[in-house]
Amino acid sequence: MAVFNPELYAGNIITSRIRLARNLKDMPFSLDEKNAKDVVKKVNRALVKTDTFNLYFVSNLDEITLEAMKERHLISQNLIDNNVSGAALINPDESLSIMVNEEDVIREQCFMKGLMLTEAYKRLDAIDDELAKNLDIAFDENLGYLTACPTNLGTGMRASVMLFLPALTESGKIEGLIDEVSELGLTVRGLYGEGSRAEGCMYQISNEITLGISEYDIIKSVEEAVLSICRVERELEEKLYVKRELITMDKAKKAYGVLTNAVLLPYSEFLSLIAKVKLGSMLGMINISDTQALDELTVAVRPANLCVQYGRPLGDTDRDLFRAELVGKKLMKLKE
Amino acid sequence: MAVFNPELYAGNIITSRIRLARNLKDMPFSLDEKNAKDVVKKVNRALVKTDTFNLYFVSNLDEITLEAMKERHLISQNLIDNNVSGAALINPDESLSIMVNEEDVIREQCFMKGLMLTEAYKRLDAIDDELAKNLDIAFDENLGYLTACPTNLGTGMRASVMLFLPALTESGKIEGLIDEVSELGLTVRGLYGEGSRAEGCMYQISNEITLGISEYDIIKSVEEAVLSICRVERELEEKLYVKRELITMDKAKKAYGVLTNAVLLPYSEFLSLIAKVKLGSMLGMINISDTQALDELTVAVRPANLCVQYGRPLGDTDRDLFRAELVGKKLMKLKE
Numbered sequence: 274m275a276v277f278n279p280e281l282y283a284g285n286i287i288t289s290r291i292r293l294a295r296n297l298k299d300m301p302f303s304l305d306e307k308n309a310k311d312v313v314k315k316v317n318r319a320l321v322k323t324d325t326f327n328l329y330f331v332s333n334l335d336e337i338t339l340e341a342m343k344e345r346h347l348i349s350q351n352l353i354d355n356n357v358s359g360a361a362l363i364n365p366d367e368s369l370s371i372m373v374n375e376e377d378v379i380r381e382q383c384f385m386k387g388l389m390l391t392e393a394y395k396r397l398d399a400i401d402d403e404l405a406k407n408l409d410i411a412f413d414e415n416l417g418y419l420t421a422c423p424t425n426l427g428t429g430m431r432a433s434v435m436l437f438l439p440a441l442t443e444s445g446k447i448e449g450l451i452d453e454v455s456e457l458g459l460t461v462r463g464l465y466g467e468g469s470r471a472e473g474c475m476y477q478i479s480n481e482i483t484l485g486i487s488e489y490d491i492i493k494s495v496e497e498a499v500l501s502i503c504r505v506e507r508e509l510e511e512k513l514y515v516k517r518e519l520i521t522m523d524k525a526k527k528a529y530g531v532l533t534n535a536v537l538l539p540y541s542e543f544l545s546l547i548a549k550v551k552l553g554s555m556l557g558m559i560n561i562s563d564t565q566a567l568d569e570l571t572v573a574v575r576p577a578n579l580c581v582q583y584g585r586p587l588g589d590t591d592r593d594l595f596r597a598e599l600v601g602k603k604l605m606k607l608k609e
Numbered sequence: 610m611a612v613f614n615p616e617l618y619a620g621n622i623i624t625s626r627i628r629l630a631r632n633l634k635d636m637p638f639s640l641d642e643k644n645a646k647d648v649v650k651k652v653n654r655a656l657v658k659t660d661t662f663n664l665y666f667v668s669n670l671d672e673i674t675l676e677a678m679k680e681r682h683l684i685s686q687n688l689i690d691n692n693v694s695g696a697a698l699i700n701p702d703e704s705l706s707i708m709v710n711e712e713d714v715i716r717e718q719c720f721m722k723g724l725m726l727t728e729a730y731k732r733l734d735a736i737d738d739e740l741a742k743n744l745d746i747a748f749d750e751n752l753g754y755l756t757a758c759p760t761n762l763g764t765g766m767r768a769s770v771m772l773f774l775p776a777l778t779e780s781g782k783i784e785g786l787i788d789e790v791s792e793l794g795l796t797v798r799g800l801y802g803e804g805s806r807a808e809g810c811m812y813q814i815s816n817e818i819t820l821g822i823s824e825y826d827i828i829k830s831v832e833e834a835v836l837s838i839c840r841v842e843r844e845l846e847e848k849l850y851v852k853r854e855l856i857t858m859d860k861a862k863k864a865y866g867v868l869t870n871a872v873l874l875p876y877s878e879f880l881s882l883i884a885k886v887k888l889g890s891m892l893g894m895i896n897i898s899d900t901q902a903l904d905e906l907t908v909a910v911r912p913a914n915l916c917v918q919y920g921r922p923l924g925d926t927d928r929d930l931f932r933a934e935l936v937g938k939k940l941m942k943l944k945e
Contacts, residue, residue: 523871530863530869531866534862536863594855
């Protein structure tokens with residue numbers, strides 16, 4: 274397994290994520306309340322040895338906080354729907370999230386910046402070992418890990434990489450690439466739903482097949498696809514943007530001008546503009562070098578995260594007002 | 610005749626212009642070279658008593674300088690086309706321009722800011738008196754002043770007012786108004802050609818009829834139409850913009866952000882954005898109070914005027930680059 278520099282295709286490769294699905298031996302995938310609460314305790318106890326985790330119960334959190342955690346990919350809608358026994362253990366830097374009583378009894382997740390699937394898997398594997406010592410994990414010699422949904426059988430693993438692909442999006446070539454990738458047993462999704470694709474130019478590529486293949490082979494196939502997509506993207510960027518420097522710089526700076534002067538900033542408008550600023554930043558055409566800060570801003574100003582920062586739920590107009598204020602301040606600061 | 614405060618409908622009423630067409634008694638409208646050059650001398654001599662004028666011969670000026678003067682409405686294409694004897698006498702603040710050997714032998718023009726048709730006419734009338742003392746002006750008791758084109762017969766006068774009408778443009782109501790106004794013997798034109806109307810929201814309203822009506826009645830009819838259009842415009846502005854303050858402010862500030870960050874700024878994009886900034890300025894929603902400076906900028910960055918400021922002809926891309934630079938600096942300064 275190659276170890277990648279997190280700076281590899283910086284800007285294009287945003288984050289890596291590994292998710293493992295686990296269930297309990299001789300127990301249903303959906304536990305009754307008593308067993309469900311019991312397993313939360315056991316997971317909590319097991320994880321004491323691995324990292325510092327905060328334990329959150331869905332039933333103790335308000336709607337906005339839950340939605341904000343979902344926007345940060347820490348929890349899923351499926352977990353939110355279980356407000357009887359749904360829980361999540363999350364470490365302080367939010368790189369690890371262990372959901373309990375989701376679709377599967379346990380779903381372990383690790384997030385890392387850059388192309389770091391192997392590293393993320395290794396971290397999660399250590400956690401998985403601790404869990405196996407403390408809980409009877411459902412495993413079948415032929416089928417591997419047993420999961421609620423048969424599409425997760427085997428490794429129970431999903432390896433995903435979040436990508437920023439402006440040139441493939443603008444040229445329309447992303448569609449053909451999505452078809453090619455799906456023939457390799459991989460899948461590409463727009464990060465914030467189908468409609469947002471063209472706006473934010475962000476995509477998530479992940480494995481579809483989990484059975485009859487090793488964890489490292491899954492990682493390898495995703496990594497290879499990511500690298501090959503990034504190669505094509507960079508070639509296209511050279512043609513579309515680098516060779517048309519003035520036009521690209523103009524678009525990036527105008528987008529920056531709108532973002533730093535906006536009074537109202539709907540999320541979709543923000544997404545479309547920040548993509549232009551980020552591209553300008555990646556190509557050194559705009560005086561902002563920290564593209565990761567731009568990626569973080571993209572999550573921070575999603576609707577629910579915005580409300581969490583404001584301290585209370587906000588109506589649509591107030592959200593757009595507060596988003597404009599936050600984005601303006603942040604971008605001014607990044608340019609200093 | 611009412612005397613208007615130049616602040617009346619400030620922003621909406623940009624400038625007033627009076628033009629008088631005159632020809633010589635018993636002479637053709639298009640003079641031969643000898644007579645044409647002779648009349649330039651006579652006009653120049655006559656005007657010594659009225660104001661300081663600079664005399665320009667078309668044949669002595671380069672293409673860009675001529676085009677720039679045309680963009681500033683000081684001279685016409687018809688004058689430019691006469692590079693044998695075409696000449697213009699222009700005073701230093703460019704409020705007076707007397708074209709010689711245009712379609713008519715003499716075309717006197719006076720420009721003033723705000724709704725100042727009467728004042729402009731009085732200034733021009735004094736000049737016209739001086740010219741009549743020194744030249745034999747063609748005048749017929751029944752037809753009035755004789756002109757090359759019969760549509761100018763009588764007074765030989767065109768009274769025009771330049772208007773900024775964003776609400777009438779955006780609502781599409783301008784079209785109906787143009788029809789109404791033309792029934793009154795007046796005409797409304799987009800300032801920079803038909804296509805630019807929706808972009809810059811600028812219009813010129815002027816009289817069509819010159820015969821069988823006094824100068825002051827022409828002025829009165831134009832003024833009345835201007836005031837009635839401005840009343841409708843302001844009511845619409847209240848509804849479309851003042852009552853939707855956040856949206857209007859947002860558009861104005863975003864436009865300001867683009868104009869102050871642009872690398873490339875084609876004129877049509879500039880026109881559309883400066884209209885939003887000006888509207889925001891008129892409504893006190895943006896920190897720029899000098900709307901006249903915005904109007905002046907709109908002329909200063911037209912293609913030929915831009916080249917004159919740069920000092921030499923520029924290709925399209927260089928124009929857009931230089932325009933972006935000039936506009937950015939100017940707007941930053943206006944906000945200080």
